[in-house]
Amino acid sequence: MHGVARGKRHFPITQKQNKTKGGRGIDLSVCHPSLTMSSGARVRANGSSGSPGLSLHVEEDHHHVLHHILRGVGAKRIPLSGNAILHLDSHPDLLLPRSLSPEATADRRSLLSEVSIENWILPTAYMGVVDRVVWVRPPWSSQIREGEHLFQVGVERGSGRVRTTCLEPYFVSEGVSCHRADMEEEGAKDVRLLVVTSDDEDIARKVHYSDDTNSTK
Numbered sequence: 001m002h003g004v005a006r007g008k009r010h011f012p013i014t015q016k017q018n019k020t021k022g023g024r025g026i027d028l029s030v031c032h033p034s035l036t037m038s039s040g041a042r043v044r045a046n047g048s049s050g051s052p053g054l055s056l057h058v059e060e061d062h063h064h065v066l067h068h069i070l071r072g073v074g075a076k077r078i079p080l081s082g083n084a085i086l087h088l089d090s091h092p093d094l095l096l097p098r099s100l101s102p103e104a105t106a107d108r109r110s111l112l113s114e115v116s117i118e119n120w121i122l123p124t125a126y127m128g129v130v131d132r133v134v135w136v137r138p139p140w141s142s143q144i145r146e147g148e149h150l151f152q153v154g155v156e157r158g159s160g161r162v163r164t165t166c167l168e169p170y171f172v173s174e175g176v177s178c179h180r181a182d183m184e185e186e187g188a189k190d191v192r193l194l195v196v197t198s199d200d201e202d203i204a205r206k207v208h209y210s211d212d213t214n215s216t217k
Contacts, residue, residue, distance in 0.1 A: 062093055063120035070108055073129055084132035085121060086207065090141045094133070094193070095119040096176040100162040102126070102155055102187065119176075125191045126153045126162050134194045134207055143170045146195045152180065154188030166193070 055077070057068045072078035087093065097114045104110040105127050115123060124130040135144070151166035156178045163178045164171055171177040196206050 062089075062117045063115045066115060066120045066124070067112060069124060069129065070111075078129070081128045081131070083124075083130045084134065085124070085130050086134045086136070087121065088136045088198070090138050091118065092135055092137075092141075092143050092170065093118055093121050094135070094144070095171070095174050096122050096153075096162055096164060098161065098175060101160060102162060105162065122153055122164060122191070123162070125189050126187075128189055131190060132192045132194075134196065136196055136198055136203070136207070138198050144168050144193075144195050146197060149193040149195070151191055151193070152183060152188045153191055154183045154185075157182050157184055164191075166191075 055068075055072070057065075059065055059068075069078065073080060095118050097116070097119050100114055100123065104114055105123055111123060121130070121133060125133075137143075145168065149166055149168065151164055153162065153164050155161070156163040163176055163183065165178065165180045165183055167177055167179075194206065196203055200206065
Protein backbone atom coordinates (compact mmCIF):
# COMPACT_ATOMS: atom_id res chain seq x y z
CA MET A 1 0.00 0.00 0.00
CA HIS A 2 1.40 3.38 -0.97
CA GLY A 3 0.45 7.00 -0.38
CA VAL A 4 0.38 9.17 -3.48
CA ALA A 5 2.39 12.42 -3.33
CA ARG A 6 1.18 15.49 -5.15
CA GLY A 7 3.70 17.45 -7.20
CA LYS A 8 7.37 17.18 -6.22
CA ARG A 9 6.88 17.16 -2.46
CA HIS A 10 7.92 14.15 -0.40
CA PHE A 11 5.72 12.96 2.43
CA PRO A 12 6.91 10.45 5.02
CA ILE A 13 5.40 7.02 5.24
CA THR A 14 6.45 5.54 8.54
CA GLN A 15 6.36 1.79 8.92
CA LYS A 16 6.30 0.52 12.49
CA GLN A 17 6.38 -2.95 13.93
CA ASN A 18 3.31 -3.45 16.08
CA LYS A 19 1.99 -6.29 18.19
CA THR A 20 -1.49 -7.22 17.05
CA LYS A 21 -3.90 -10.02 17.87
CA GLY A 22 -2.43 -13.25 16.62
CA GLY A 23 1.15 -12.02 16.30
CA ARG A 24 3.24 -9.12 15.09
CA GLY A 25 1.98 -6.93 12.32
CA ILE A 26 2.93 -3.81 10.41
CA ASP A 27 1.56 -0.39 11.35
CA LEU A 28 1.75 2.25 8.63
CA SER A 29 1.22 5.97 9.21
CA VAL A 30 1.11 8.38 6.30
CA CYS A 31 1.17 12.17 6.63
CA HIS A 32 -0.15 13.86 3.50
CA PRO A 33 -2.21 16.99 2.64
CA SER A 34 -4.85 14.84 0.92
CA LEU A 35 -5.14 11.10 1.09
CA THR A 36 -5.30 9.02 -2.07
CA MET A 37 -4.19 5.42 -1.79
CA SER A 38 -2.78 3.81 -4.90
CA SER A 39 -0.49 0.91 -5.71
CA GLY A 40 1.09 3.02 -8.44
CA ALA A 41 2.74 5.53 -6.12
CA ARG A 42 6.51 5.95 -6.16
CA VAL A 43 8.10 5.24 -2.80
CA ARG A 44 11.77 5.77 -2.12
CA ALA A 45 13.81 4.84 0.93
CA ASN A 46 14.94 7.77 3.05
CA GLY A 47 18.21 9.14 1.72
CA SER A 48 18.18 7.13 -1.51
CA SER A 49 18.52 8.64 -4.95
CA GLY A 50 15.97 8.42 -7.74
CA SER A 51 12.81 10.07 -8.95
CA PRO A 52 10.82 12.22 -6.53
CA GLY A 53 8.46 10.13 -4.45
CA LEU A 54 7.56 9.42 -0.85
CA SER A 55 10.18 9.44 1.88
CA LEU A 56 10.12 6.12 3.73
CA HIS A 57 11.10 5.94 7.40
CA VAL A 58 11.13 2.73 9.45
CA GLU A 59 10.53 3.10 13.21
CA GLU A 60 9.94 0.68 16.07
CA ASP A 61 8.23 3.04 18.54
CA HIS A 62 5.14 4.80 17.22
CA HIS A 63 5.80 8.26 18.62
CA HIS A 64 9.15 8.45 16.84
CA VAL A 65 7.06 9.14 13.75
CA LEU A 66 6.56 12.69 15.01
CA HIS A 67 10.25 13.49 14.60
CA HIS A 68 10.06 12.78 10.86
CA ILE A 69 6.84 14.74 10.43
CA LEU A 70 8.29 17.81 12.13
CA ARG A 71 11.49 17.54 10.11
CA GLY A 72 9.42 17.32 6.95
CA VAL A 73 7.54 20.48 7.90
CA GLY A 74 10.78 22.29 8.73
CA ALA A 75 12.32 21.25 5.41
CA LYS A 76 9.15 22.33 3.55
CA ARG A 77 8.54 18.81 2.27
CA ILE A 78 5.27 18.81 4.20
CA PRO A 79 2.97 21.88 4.21
CA LEU A 80 2.62 23.84 7.44
CA SER A 81 -1.09 23.04 7.60
CA GLY A 82 -3.90 21.07 5.96
CA ASN A 83 -2.29 17.63 6.24
CA ALA A 84 -3.96 14.29 6.92
CA ILE A 85 -2.61 11.27 8.76
CA LEU A 86 -3.58 7.75 7.72
CA HIS A 87 -3.02 5.49 10.72
CA LEU A 88 -3.28 1.69 10.38
CA ASP A 89 -3.06 0.20 13.85
CA SER A 90 -4.96 -1.77 16.47
CA HIS A 91 -4.55 1.23 18.81
CA PRO A 92 -5.71 4.81 18.09
CA ASP A 93 -2.60 6.59 19.48
CA LEU A 94 -4.93 9.61 19.77
CA LEU A 95 -4.54 10.62 23.40
CA LEU A 96 -2.78 13.78 24.57
CA PRO A 97 -0.01 14.07 27.17
CA ARG A 98 -1.89 15.15 30.30
CA SER A 99 0.61 17.87 31.14
CA LEU A 100 1.02 19.18 27.57
CA SER A 101 1.13 22.99 27.49
CA PRO A 102 0.83 25.20 24.41
CA GLU A 103 4.38 26.37 25.05
CA ALA A 104 5.70 22.81 24.74
CA THR A 105 4.15 22.42 21.29
CA ALA A 106 6.10 25.46 20.11
CA ASP A 107 9.44 23.83 20.94
CA ARG A 108 10.34 20.66 19.04
CA ARG A 109 12.58 19.19 21.73
CA SER A 110 10.05 19.85 24.48
CA LEU A 111 7.26 18.29 22.45
CA LEU A 112 9.26 15.18 21.57
CA SER A 113 10.14 14.70 25.24
CA GLU A 114 6.46 14.87 26.25
CA VAL A 115 4.85 12.50 23.75
CA SER A 116 4.79 8.72 24.01
CA ILE A 117 3.50 5.78 22.02
CA GLU A 118 -0.19 6.46 22.69
CA ASN A 119 -0.39 10.25 22.30
CA TRP A 120 1.71 11.56 19.41
CA ILE A 121 -0.97 12.36 16.79
CA LEU A 122 -3.24 15.04 18.29
CA PRO A 123 -0.39 17.39 19.29
CA THR A 124 0.18 17.86 15.55
CA ALA A 125 -3.46 18.96 15.28
CA TYR A 126 -3.01 21.63 17.94
CA MET A 127 0.07 22.83 16.06
CA GLY A 128 -2.09 23.17 12.95
CA VAL A 129 -0.01 20.72 10.92
CA VAL A 130 -2.72 18.04 10.75
CA ASP A 131 -6.47 18.58 10.56
CA ARG A 132 -7.65 15.15 9.36
CA VAL A 133 -6.95 11.72 10.80
CA VAL A 134 -8.06 8.37 9.41
CA TRP A 135 -7.72 5.47 11.82
CA VAL A 136 -8.03 2.12 10.07
CA ARG A 137 -8.51 -0.46 12.82
CA PRO A 138 -8.86 -4.25 12.91
CA PRO A 139 -12.35 -5.63 13.70
CA TRP A 140 -11.47 -6.37 17.34
CA SER A 141 -10.43 -2.80 18.20
CA SER A 142 -13.23 -0.75 19.75
CA GLN A 143 -11.59 2.15 21.62
CA ILE A 144 -13.44 4.75 19.52
CA ARG A 145 -16.77 4.32 17.74
CA GLU A 146 -16.64 3.78 14.00
CA GLY A 147 -17.62 6.74 11.87
CA GLU A 148 -16.79 10.43 11.62
CA HIS A 149 -15.95 12.53 14.68
CA LEU A 150 -15.63 16.32 14.50
CA PHE A 151 -14.02 18.05 17.46
CA GLN A 152 -11.44 20.63 18.51
CA VAL A 153 -8.03 20.52 20.12
CA GLY A 154 -7.10 23.55 22.18
CA VAL A 155 -6.27 24.94 25.61
CA GLU A 156 -8.60 24.24 28.52
CA ARG A 157 -9.52 27.26 30.60
CA GLY A 158 -8.19 27.02 34.12
CA SER A 159 -5.71 24.17 33.64
CA GLY A 160 -3.89 25.76 30.70
CA ARG A 161 -3.32 22.30 29.23
CA VAL A 162 -3.99 21.09 25.70
CA ARG A 163 -7.22 19.10 25.57
CA THR A 164 -9.76 17.74 23.09
CA THR A 165 -13.50 18.41 23.03
CA CYS A 166 -14.20 14.86 21.86
CA LEU A 167 -16.16 13.20 24.67
CA GLU A 168 -15.69 9.62 23.56
CA PRO A 169 -14.94 7.41 26.62
CA TYR A 170 -11.45 6.79 25.21
CA PHE A 171 -10.56 10.45 25.87
CA VAL A 172 -12.70 11.07 28.97
CA SER A 173 -11.29 8.07 30.85
CA GLU A 174 -7.75 9.40 30.42
CA GLY A 175 -8.61 12.93 31.57
CA VAL A 176 -7.61 14.66 28.33
CA SER A 177 -11.03 16.00 27.25
CA CYS A 178 -13.13 19.01 28.16
CA HIS A 179 -16.41 20.55 27.07
CA ARG A 180 -16.25 23.04 24.22
CA ALA A 181 -17.45 25.81 26.54
CA ASP A 182 -14.40 25.19 28.73
CA MET A 183 -11.91 25.57 25.89
CA GLU A 184 -10.31 28.85 24.94
CA GLU A 185 -11.44 29.94 21.48
CA GLU A 186 -8.08 31.43 20.56
CA GLY A 187 -5.77 28.80 19.12
CA ALA A 188 -8.34 25.99 19.07
CA LYS A 189 -8.05 23.79 15.98
CA ASP A 190 -10.75 21.78 14.23
CA VAL A 191 -10.10 18.08 13.71
CA ARG A 192 -11.90 15.57 11.55
CA LEU A 193 -11.39 11.96 12.65
CA LEU A 194 -12.61 9.07 10.53
CA VAL A 195 -12.63 5.63 12.13
CA VAL A 196 -13.01 2.72 9.71
CA THR A 197 -12.60 -1.04 10.10
CA SER A 198 -10.06 -2.86 7.95
CA ASP A 199 -12.59 -5.43 6.71
CA ASP A 200 -15.05 -2.78 5.53
CA GLU A 201 -15.83 -3.49 1.86
CA ASP A 202 -16.31 0.25 1.25
CA ILE A 203 -13.05 1.29 2.89
CA ALA A 204 -11.46 2.73 -0.27
CA ARG A 205 -14.26 5.26 -0.75
CA LYS A 206 -14.32 6.19 2.93
CA VAL A 207 -10.56 6.72 3.18
CA HIS A 208 -10.28 8.77 -0.01
CA TYR A 209 -10.04 12.47 0.81
CA SER A 210 -10.46 15.27 -1.73
CA ASP A 211 -8.94 18.70 -1.18
CA ASP A 212 -11.91 20.25 -2.96
CA THR A 213 -14.74 18.61 -1.03
CA ASN A 214 -13.37 17.64 2.42
CA SER A 215 -12.30 19.99 5.17
CA THR A 216 -12.58 20.28 8.92
CA LYS A 217 -13.36 23.98 8.70
